[in-house]
Amino acid sequence: MSATQPNLSAPQRSRKPLSVMLRRIPGWVGVALILLTVIYPMFWILMGSFKTQPEFLSEPFWALPQQWNLDNYVSAFVEGGLGTYIKNSVLAVFPSLGLILLFGTAAAYALQILVWKGRSLILVLFLAGIMIPTQMILLPLFTVYFNVGITSTIWPLIITYTAIGMPLTVFMIATFMRAIPSEVFEAATLDGANVYRIFWNITVPLVKNAIFTVALVQFFFLWNDLLIALTFVTKADLRTIQVGLLNFTGQYGAVDYGPLFAGISVTVFGTLALYIFLNKKVMAGMTSGAVKG
Amino acid sequence: MDSVFRNRGATLLMLTPALLVYTVVMLIPIVWSVTYTFQSGNAVTGFEFVGFDNWIAFFGDATAMDALWFTLRYAIVMTTLQVAAGYGLALLYIFFLRNKSSLVRATIFFPVILPTVAVALMFSRMFEAAPTAGPVNTILMWLGGDLTDFLGDPGYSFWVIIIMDVWRSMGFYAVLLYAGLVEIPQDIMESARIDGASGWKLVRKIVFPLSLPILLSSIIFSINGTLKVFDSIVALTNGGPGSATTPLTLYMFRTSFAYGQYGYGSTVAFMLTLLCLIATVFVFRSMRKDVTR
CATH class of the missing domain: 1.10.3720.10 (MetI-like)
Known part of the structure; x- marks a missing residue:
């Protein structure tokens, strides 16, 4: 994109005149303000995680902490049980993620590459699941989990997460498989590869990036889930990180700011660390999921 | 090349896990949920058929x-x-x-x-x-x-x-x-x-x-x-x-x-x-x- 004003004069790209630079100042101030509203709340939480309770109550909000120690973090983990919550989230999310990717990729191959009657109908059936609100499946599932007697385990979360992730995963990976040129498959068949070999040694490597992208989208979706965890977690020591954070306030009776801010900081900056490594992929994945979904 | 991809066994093997999870955990509960709208009660107390009472109640609530x-x-x-x-x-x-x-x-x-x-x-x-x-x-x-x-x-x-x-x-x-x-x-x-x-x-x-x-x-x-x-x-x-x-x-x-x-x-x-x-x-x-x- 070049300038918004018509640039009819001879190219003068090397140095912009001062007046143009000055005219851009309000724009830059606007950008700075937007960035400030995004960054400041997180900075405030981080600073808060080092403050003591009296500092919260008597100092103004912009004051920096008077000490830099990890007391609040220690009490968030020890008394608040943050460690248990993180462990539960890991135990629920990663097995589901593995199953979603395994089943989803295989099904996408069966629906997009393999040839059989009715495959487009099944693909639409998967697609329909994207729009249905989760509330629609909670009650029957709860009844079943209750009757089978697994409500006090992590299994209801793993089973439900695996199913919830399926529609978008199948649909997105199938879309990426559609983009593989058919010559690739022709060449593979001529070389005598069978259908499983073509899946594992040719198709999967070609959509490797797509699988990784889908994995990221599903990870954030499941990791940040509140509704399903809130419904199926009936025991305090099975709480995932989101449910745990939600109950953080209640547990301390009167709001104990320090540990709460420490708990929020751990989740926010843990996510930030992951995001800094993967930001391009995250953005591409989240938005392509939206358009195609 | 078609014959390699017209493979009933492979289709079944690759599609079944995803379709089974999706059907059992999402499609059946959706239909099941619709039948709940004609009943009152819950998983613990049992259910009773009430016709369109819930629907009527919804619009008067x-x-x-x-x-x-x-x-x-x-x-x-x-x-x-x-x-x-x-x-x-x-x-x-x-x-x-x-x-x-x-x-x-x-x-x-x-x-x-x-x-x-x-x-x-x-x-x-x-x-x-x-x-x-x-x-x-x-x-x-x-x-x-x-x-x-x-x-x-x-x-x-x-x-x-x-x-x-x-x-x-x-x-x-x-x-x-x-x-x-x-x-x-x-x-x-x-x-x-x-x-x-x-x-x-x-x-x-x-x-x-x-x-x-x-x-x-x-x-x-x-x-x-x-x-x-x-x-x-x-x-x-x-x-x-x-x-x-x-x-x-x-x-x-x-x-x-x-x-x-x-x-x-x-x-x-x-x-x-x-x-x-x-x-x-x-x-x-x-x-x-x-x-x-």
């Missing part, structure tokens, strides 16, 4: 109507604001920041992947009035305003939710719309410039019409997401004060799990599903005329 109205109001306001904010940012990225926008894009996108519960806790502290005035109240009092209990007032708490969710989602819609805007061919823009279009005129006459398809996707995606709003409201206001900020999703959750009325809860969930379907079809129909004009 003032709380349900409030929840429906809240859901609609939230969806309309949120869709307008988040798509508008996203479009504004996308234009900013393209016309102002140009090729220097990637860091700004990444920063504004970051709140999208943050756990909603953490963001909600952060915002409830920012807008707090007691026991200590949060940043927003401090600044307002500094400017001569009164201490306002934002989350204790039905009118204000709606807007706090809106502000928070726009903060959370604007980066997402910005990247989504940006991806659509960069695909507008350069030569169209150039020839419009040579014809004398610049600034707002260029945006209004050239950029906006060409970005209608991606706007349509954004709006459909946004409506579908906002009608299902749950996490941010549970964590920020928990539906309060009173039931002033209770959407259908939360009302369904309350009736089902707090009061044990599975039949009525399913009816609310079913109404929500219908609402999502109708909204999607409606937006799609009304917008498509514009797009293909």
